[in-house]
Amino acid sequence: MTFTDLGLAEPILRALTEERYTEPTPIQAAAVPVVLTGRDLIGIAQTGTGKTAAFALPILNRLAASEGRPAPKSCRVLVLSPTRELSAQILEAFRTYGRHLRRSATLAIGGVPMGKQIRALAGGVDILVATPGRLMDLLKNRAVTLDWVEVLVLDEADRMLDMGFINDIRKIVARLPKERQTLFFSATMPPEIASLAGEMLRNPARVSVTPPASTVEKVEQRAIHVGRAGKPGLLAELLGETGVERAIVFTRTKHGADRVVRGLEDAGIAADAIHGNKSQGQRERALAGFRSGKVRTLVATDIAARGIDVDGISHVINYDLPNIPESYVHRIGRTARAGATGVAISFCSPDEVPFLRAIERAIRQQIPATAATGSVAPAAGAPIPTDAERPERQGRRRRRGGGGEGRQGQGEPRQSRQSHDRQADGRNGQDRPAQGRPGKRRPASGKQGQNRPAPARHHSGDDIGAVGFLGKTRRQQAATAV
Numbered sequence: 001m002t003f004t005d006l007g008l009a010e011p012i013l014r015a016l017t018e019e020r021y022t023e024p025t026p027i028q029a030a031a032v033p034v035v036l037t038g039r040d041l042i043g044i045a046q047t048g049t050g051k052t053a054a055f056a057l058p059i060l061n062r063l064a065a066s067e068g069r070p071a072p073k074s075c076r077v078l079v080l081s082p083t084r085e086l087s088a089q090i091l092e093a094f095r096t097y098g099r100h101l102r103r104s105a106t107l108a109i110g111g112v113p114m115g116k117q118i119r120a121l122a123g124g125v126d127i128l129v130a131t132p133g134r135l136m137d138l139l140k141n142r143a144v145t146l147d148w149v150e151v152l153v154l155d156e157a158d159r160m161l162d163m164g165f166i167n168d169i170r171k172i173v174a175r176l177p178k179e180r181q182t183l184f185f186s187a188t189m190p191p192e193i194a195s196l197a198g199e200m201l202r203n204p205a206r207v208s209v210t211p212p213a214s215t216v217e218k219v220e221q222r223a224i225h226v227g228r229a230g231k232p233g234l235l236a237e238l239l240g241e242t243g244v245e246r247a248i249v250f251t252r253t254k255h256g257a258d259r260v261v262r263g264l265e266d267a268g269i270a271a272d273a274i275h276g277n278k279s280q281g282q283r284e285r286a287l288a289g290f291r292s293g294k295v296r297t298l299v300a301t302d303i304a305a306r307g308i309d310v311d312g313i314s315h316v317i318n319y320d321l322p323n324i325p326e327s328y329v330h331r332i333g334r335t336a337r338a339g340a341t342g343v344a345i346s347f348c349s350p351d352e353v354p355f356l357r358a359i360e361r362a363i364r365q366q367i368p369a370t371a372a373t374g375s376v377a378p379a380a381g382a383p384i385p386t387d388a389e390r391p392e393r394q395g396r397r398r399r400r401g402g403g404g405e406g407r408q409g410q411g412e413p414r415q416s417r418q419s420h421d422r423q424a425d426g427r428n429g430q431d432r433p434a435q436g437r438p439g440k441r442r443p444a445s446g447k448q449g450q451n452r453p454a455p456a457r458h459h460s461g462d463d464i465g466a467v468g469f470l471g472k473t474r475r476q477q478a479a480t481a482v
């Protein structure tokens with residue numbers, strides 16, 4: 001199957017050719033035709049499967065085919081994603097695939113001042129990619145209305161749950177027109193997520209690709225039993241080995257990530273950290289350094305790393321093992337992208353053995369394990385529990401303790417819900433929005449939006465950072481506008 005077979009508009013096909021995409025990935029082949037019909041969709045897929053294009057391409061096709069323009073302070077497409085990084089990447093994907101269309105897109109994420117986002121939304125945008133916390137703030141400030149949303153995308157719904165965003169999502173959904181298309185993506189489908197999908201979607205088609213175990217098969221995995229005290233030395237040793245071209249090191253907590261970076265720096269190894277306590281600028285700089293190869297080691301927490309799309313990661317190192325098996329799958333999926341192979345090495349201290357067993361059960365594979373040797377070997381006589389351990393206990397705790405930066409980050413002091421939301425989404429401490437719907441509702445004007453207000457935008461080339469047209473310059477875009 002080719003992208004042309006999917007029936008996408010020529011300017012989109014051209015962008016895909018320029019990106020050297022030769023054929024749709026399985027999720028794209030399954031989802032694009034369904035989304036093009038206007039039907040709701042549940043997509044079970046992880047990052048790395050091409051799921052962003054699976055929703056971005058048909059959405060762009062819809063926008064290309066309609067003359068409708070966004071009303072002031074409104075958007076026609078709303079994409080909700082749990083993290084700033086993922087949101088930025090989704091926006092980038094829309095920009096890439098939509099570069100020959102004259103449509104606008106902007107980002108509303110925490111960690112940066114809101115003023116620019118308010119200004120960007122003033123004239124209305126075609127596509128708004130937002131994290132839930134910042135969107136709630138913008139709604140509260142009446143900087144945006146959701147009355148005109150034609151398509152809602154909820155990406156990484158299971159992470160939204162882990163990060164405590166589900167109530168925000170429900171509030172946001174309550175403000176959307178009932179007549180809309182909803183595309184719901186999640187890597188896993190725990191009961192809470194299935195019930196949220198049931199509330200939000202109407203007669204959805206369901207597509208599911210790459211069950212966790214099959215992604216895992218591409219990655220060469222091993223575990224090393226090592227005492228906690230031996231981990232820093234073992235890490236420095238491994239990173240010094242040949243073949244480790246670009247490594248992402250996962251820790252469970254933000255403080256843990258900072259400690260690892262300090263330890264590596266002391267050992268003369270350049271490394272950067274990316275987690276929820278870093279400013280947006282710091283995260284972007286760290287990612288840019290990692291992408292360019294300036295820094296070969298990035299230390300990350302699960303949530304910060306979610307959705308990071310960097311090619312050529314040769315090694316994933318689990319400095320701490322996650323207590324959620326799905327997180328393990330997400331982590332190791334950072335390597336072995338696009339058909340490449342990769343190596344995932346998990347450090348396992350005696351207290352983490354139950355996590356290792358739970359992971360092995362989830363991926364239906366045994367991970368070859370060795371004991372650390374030399375100076376980093378576990379203390380003599382340190383117990384290495386076996387299968388007799390009962391990881392189910394940990395499993396029961398999972399809902400409460402998932403992720404290092406979510407609502408109740410494991411291993412870190414529990415915080416109030418608001419403070420965690422702010423941390424995860426960079427919120428600035430403002431109160432939550434009032435529950436009621438803002439202003440008077442105008443009726444939705446049909447799915448294609450033919451009766452929408454005339455354009456109220458006056459973008460110059462200068463405002464690309466705020467509301468970017470997807471195309472390059474107005475003149476170029478006008479030449480290829482649909």
Ligand code: AMP
Pocket residue numbers: 020021022023024025028046047048049050051052053309338
């Ligand atoms: P995603 O799962 O959306 O995070 O996408 C993972 C990576 O696959 C991104 O780097 C995309 O640019 C790339 N990608 C998506 N679709 C295709 C395709 N059909 N052919 C080649 N690469 C793709």
